Amino acid sequence: MGSLLAALLELQSVESQLRQVRDRRRRRTRAAKVQQRAIEELRQSERQLQETLAQRQRQADSAALDVKAAEERISHFRSALNTAKTNKEYASILTQLNTVKADNAKREEEALQLMQNVEEATGELTELRQRIESEQSRLQDIETANAQEVEKLDGMIAELQERHDAAAENVPDTERRLFKRIADNYDGEAMAVVEQHGKKPPYEFVCGGCFMSINAEHVNALKVRDEVRRCDSCGRILYLESQTQSAPSET
Ligand SMILES: [Zn+2]
Structure with missing residues (x-):
């Protein structure tokens, strides 16, 4: 076989290997970038959930204050009952007491629901943070493995590049x-x-x-x-x- 085609075939062989190794290097570094983006998205969700939690906490706190105020009014009416001077006055206080009690029962139910909302968001946030942590440690694994693999691939690329240059010199x-x-x-x-x-x-x-x-x-x-x-x-x-x-x- 002639030297020109032989030289071209040698160049072809090294060219293919070089491209393969470069491809492997690209895929390696891409995995870490994909993982980084995934974590960034989770962090975004974490910030939104934190806001939701804070908002729910404010609602629950305000509902708890309302319940407490109503309870104070109830206890005020109760002591007023004891000091009522006439039946009519007694009946009037009792009516007010029952109205406040009925209202407060609804309020308590709402406050309880709001507390549950807070607990739910807190649970979700804890779960999300655990997930971020585990994805973060996966990223670290990828990066550690990458560092070794990329170094190895860089060595291979350098060696193949030398062979490529040598093979190219034999081609006009x-x-x-x-x-x-x-x-x-x-x-x-x-x-x-x-x-x-x-x-x-x-x-x-x-x-x-x-x-x-x-x-x-x-x-x-x-x-x-x-x-x-x-x-x-x-x-x-x-x-x-x-x-x-x-x-x-x-x-
Ligand atoms: Zn063809």
Whole structure:
């Protein structure tokens, strides 16, 4: 196999690995960002719930004060009953006492409901804070694991970048630029193997990148010449399966 296609295949191999590792690094750091956003949303809910709780607390406090004031009036009427001088006065005080008592029964019920609202919000807030705490510790786990993994991936990227530079030096400028352009279009996949279909001649040849038919002329040329031949459909640089066997082995 010719040196140009061999050099391009080596470059292709390192290019793919480099992109994969960079992808892994991106996914790694993304997980922490997603988790940070989730926590920020929970904190937002916490602030809203705190406001709700404060509002409910104020309502409950004010209802409790009303109940207390009514109780004072009831006890005032009770002592007035004891000092009533006539039956008529007694009956009048008793009527007022019963009215206040009836009103206060309703008020007490409302105050109780408001207290329950406070307790409910307090419970929700406690639960939410526990959840924030556990999500926070999950974030820490992710970040700790990330730190090790990202460091490892950075090392791999640096090493692959060196190999990439070395492999690129073996490819002439024009082909190197072409390779880069195609690689950027196809997520690093600048080259495509020629697939041979059929058991006996005439074989059908298909591009391993886009699966469209390939003119046999390309295949015949590749068998004898070391040159860049591109798929007429997708533009990837073509190579034959047999050419990979003589390509430099990966280390
Ligand atoms: Zn193609």
